[in-house]
Amino acid sequence: MNAFFLTSAILLTAIILIPTYRLVKGPTVYDRLIAVNAVATKTLVLIVLIGYLFGRIDMFIDITLAYAILGFIGSLTLAKYITTKAGREDA
């Protein structure tokens, strides 16, 4: 079962590289933001799998919960920010 988790983690790391293309290349700022959101969601799964590999799943689950809440708050805050006047001048 450990080898299966290791294979899944390596596969997921390869999958994370795919939205990174959109993050670098994206024509508008919204494309980049949606790519950041996608990478954050996949990283959440990767942290849980790494917790199983290290045998410390009780600690890594709490890190995953904090990461999920931080990613959600960050995404909402950036979506609010780019509609304000200051964000319009930045974008």
Next chain:
Amino acid sequence: MDIQNLLSMLFVMAGMVFILAGSIGVVRLPDFYSRTHAISKSDTLGVMLVIAGLIIHEGWNLNSAKLALIVLLVALANPIGSHALGHAAWLMGLKPRKKGEGG
């Protein structure tokens, strides 16, 4: 290899397929709104399936309860975040691509 581990591996592999499909969609689709469509739905389902497989592997204890909390959080937070970004793009005047236009 008992039935619990087999079911867990099946769920994790199904979730990986959905995550891969969403990642390919965010690169291949031509428009911001269609990319939002690819990410918000298939990615949410993929993450929920992978963590459900890990819950089956874990059994009945505190860790599986916390994993179920993560599933609930992802099911609520990921569509809300994608919708907020799409709404912000619409308010800023980004037009969706119509049929027959280039791009």
